Amino acid sequence: xxxxxxxxxxxxxxxxxxxxxxxxxxxxxxxxxxxxxxxxxxxxxxxxxxxxxxxxxxxxxxxxxxxxxxxxxxxxxxxxxxxxxxxxxxxxxxxxxxxxxxxxxxxxxxxxxx
Numbered sequence: 001x002x003x004x005x006x007x008x009x010x011x012x013x014x015x016x017x018x019x020x021x022x023x024x025x026x027x028x029x030x031x032x033x034x035x036x037x038x039x040x041x042x043x044x045x046x047x048x049x050x051x052x053x054x055x056x057x058x059x060x061x062x063x064x065x066x067x068x069x070x071x072x073x074x075x076x077x078x079x080x081x082x083x084x085x086x087x088x089x090x091x092x093x094x095x096x097x098x099x100x101x102x103x104x105x106x107x108x109x110x111x112x113x114x
Contacts, residue, residue, distance in 0.1 A: 017082050018045035022113030025049065032113040033077060035096050038106040044095055048077035059089055068098060072110050081104070 018034060025032035030049060038043040051059070051069060059078065060066045067089020070077045079091045086092070096104055 001044045001082070004062070014082075015043065015045045018047050019113075020058065021047045021080065021082060026113050033072075033075075034113050035079075036111075042084050042106070047080045047082075047093065048110075049080060051076050051078045063089060068096065070096070077110075 022032045022034050024046070027090070031049045035046040035048055037046060048070065051067075052110050053076075056067065056069055056076070056078070065087075069089075069090050070079070070091075078089050080088065081090060081092070083092070093104060
């Protein structure tokens with residue numbers, strides 16, 4: 001398969017790209033989590049990495065804006081989106097709305113990457 005077709009914009013490829021990023025992070029010794037958003041044909045996959053409060057401050061200084069941080073139990077997770085024009089630490093509003101009282105726009109599951 002030609003490289004230009006190997007990772008196209010088809011839905012299944014979005015999952016493959018997210019899983020590949022998660023596996024690369026784990027292979028590099030990092031912890032990573034995969035978030036599965038929605039269900040059926042509307043599934044969206046997102047890789048997130050755990051961050052500390054100090055790391056959030058460092059990212060904020062580096063990015064010149066605060067990254068979106070999602071709290072899951074005792075974990076603080078920062079997203080790593082792969083889509084074109086996505087900023088580090090951001091989540092598309094179609095998936096997550098940080099406004100007060102809102103949040104995920106569909107059901108999510110969070111699991112460690114292996």
